[in-house]
């Protein structure tokens with residue numbers, strides 16, 4: 001894992017966005033995996049800025065989001081469809097047929113998960129996958145203990161995750177859906193390149209474990225140590241508890 005340190009959250013988000021933009025310029029047909037959460041908001045804001053100010057072109061790429069809650073209408077402010085529409089899909093030149101999220105409204109959820117995997121495969125696999133880190137150590141919605149070979153599946157959310165994600169649900173953890181569809185760790189590890197973005201002091205303890213602790217299902221993000229090409233963009237607050245000053249873990 002290759003650590004890219006920046007002083008503050010704003011610079012980390014800009015760097016992550018610039019790395020994505022660079023890949024998109026090099027390969028306009030990029031297959032991009034996308035994450036949600038507060039950490040990603042300034043990343044999408046910067047990508048929108050690059051689209052408006054420099055003409056960054058999304059018209060030929062494909063996107064696949066990591067996860068979506070089960071049972072939420074797309075119009076719900078907590079749904080990741082809604083999040084993505086508002087922050088990226090609408091403001092840039094991405095058409096509906098270019099973008100995909102797991103279908104948390106499907107009557108047959110296992111079939112929806114299989115379809116999602118097939119869609120990713122038909123697109124040629126994910127070239128670059130943007131990832132955040134939950135305080136439980138989750139990536140996507142793969143909560144501990146996580147099976148490292150898992151494909152897209154329905155995952156139970158831990159109480160801490162529901163609490164942390166409660167803002168768009170009127171602040172009530174119980175209003176946050178109990179399950180979500182998520183790419184599995186197996187799906188994530190198959191992406192050709194991963195870009196993990198972690199900012200803020202509240203992630204410092206879990207990030208130190210992910211970067212320097214043992215690879216264990218009890219910390220799903222630690223699976224990224226096994227990825228051959230994973231960049232980790234951080235701010236200083238997020239790496240306050242790591243031991244190593246430079247690169248972390250095997251690269």
Ligand code: GLP
Nearest residue numbers: 035036037038039132133134140
């Ligand atoms: C959410 C998402 C993850 C995200 C993580 C961190 O639950 N499912 O994909 O990376 O938790 O969220 P935040 O950036 O709000 O801390």
